[in-house]
Amino acid sequence: MRRYTPKDNVQKKAKYTDRFWVAPQVPREEVEEGSFFETVIDELKSNNIELLDFYVELGQLVIHIKPEDNVKTLKTLKEKSCFKMCSELSAIDYLAQDGEFEVFYQLLNLDKAQRARVITRIKEDQAIESVEKVYRMANFAEREMYDMFGIYVNNHSYLKRILMPDDWVGHPLRKTYPLQGDEHAQWYEVDKIFGKEYRDIIGPENRDPARVDRYDTQRFARVGHEVPFGADPELVDKTDTPIESRYSKTFLTDYTKGSKELENRR
């Protein structure tokens, strides 16, 4: 029987895993009493934000919240706890496991040099509210998130693809996105610029940079067989005998005294 390949995650997987192997977990610490992170948590709690979970992972505070609270939480963190900068914002695809995306906001407090990460989970067809009003950098970061994962962001000022072309189909960082292109992708540029009828004329894309087409009369391909630029390849002699160049000839000149070579050349 052929092997069943899962369609919900087509990414590369480990070829072999020991069946007794259990992945360890990076230690998650409790928020220490009296620390700066505790004041952050207290501030959030006093603003009636429901915290699903919070802990310290590798020195950074991690807060899990509900997706509806994202703007409120970030606003509180920015205004009350001085997380003035949002350094990064993106998503992680957990559609195959839970049917959800994980959206994270990576925040930085410049005065205390402390970082916090706000994490929320949304369903596949669920949109999330834009945090552009809180952190202006979300203008670009949320566009990228939309481009890469197809997560709709409500009330974003200009939600448009940013890295991929506007007419691209699919969202590349999803786990279901194929790792190799299909026929449509292979002929994308040709179809787009010239039309499908030009596929035969132009031919498939060649990615070998060292390839030399001897009969190409436009791209320096006929080294040693030079012809005028753009000459009709049909008229060009297709045998292997080099064509006499009509532009220049390199002389091996003997410049020593008494030689007539130079005068001959003049």
Next chain:
Amino acid sequence: MQQPNKLKPFFENLNFERKDNTMVINFGPQHPSAHGQLRLVLELQGEQVVKAYPDIGYLHRGVEKMAENMIYNEFLPTTDRLDYIASTANNYAFALAVERLLGIEDKVPRRAKVIRTMLLELNRIISHLFFLATHALDVGAMSIFLYAFREREFAMDLMEDYCGARLTHSAVRIGGVPLDLPPGWIENLSNFLNKLPDQIKLYEDLLTENRIWKMRLEDVGVVSKEMALEWGCTGPMLRGSGIAYDVRKEEPYELYDELDFDIPVTDRCDSYGRYRLYMEEMKESIKILRQLISMYPKTEPKLMAHAPKYISAPKEEIMTQNYALMQHFVLVTQGMRPPKGTVYAPTESPKGELGFFIRSEGEPYAYRLKVRAPSFFHTGLLQDLLVGCYVADVVTIIGSTNIVFGEVDR
């Protein structure tokens, strides 16, 4: 004139003039001072920009997607192609993120740390010289370009002597460095460091009080404090706006907590202030490198961390001990499996805060890797920064943000 047809489209004949007296112009993507593949759509009212829209993605190679399908060590050379002006900074940022995830950051031998910090600072000099050269060229000072590139070549030679490559170094490994410094390298480096201050003085003499330079740069591209914070600006863009934040000082990694150096800050907020910052940062890098040179001889000649679960043993052990060979084979064919968890490791690259966010699910492939590239947000900033400035200043502002498109598009 070229006859437009389907095979040779000719866009110059498009009518970009509108009824409301604004004109739309396309800046790039093949503009020499767009620093790569930046397409800026500018809406002009006379000479003034009323709307700017940076269109990026021309250099998108899907680095984050590639990271999800490569084992950790396999991905490291790919990071060279992010900020290709200072590759070691990317290599290091990635290696640091993985080391933090593995919990072996403290196990990196001291000599490796010295070498890494040296390479990082040398890369900072290379990158800043490149900034100075291209920025000055954009503004119109041709000779600075030649002087700065001459000096940059010496620095690149040093990189070449160490790792064999000039641009794509891959000179850092997860857990250490692959090679010790070659004989004579330290002398060459100190020769370079002895010459560089005079060169920097030459650039400063040519530019700092230059009337044209000041006219072109002063009060051009003013990034206010609020704007810099809102847009997540880092590095010289943030420090140029009067906020003293440098990851090297605030969240020290490698040997930066032992080194004595200053963080230049200015509250001028304009391109001129940022230019001064870059010059001062180069001087600080020289200071750091001098300290590192004296640190180097006091270290043990060990280069890679000892963590047999994640990192191969030294070559001698692999060739002599059976178990080391087995582990090496597993690590090469299957790759290391970091624990489950998330890490975000910020570093101070020459452009700003470069951080790698890695989510690991205990597999040899990263479940998600996000590159926090400083230039990406500096490009986004352009849509606020360019509004209201004159079209002649656009090039100055782009040059002064020091964006590199390998990093923006990833």
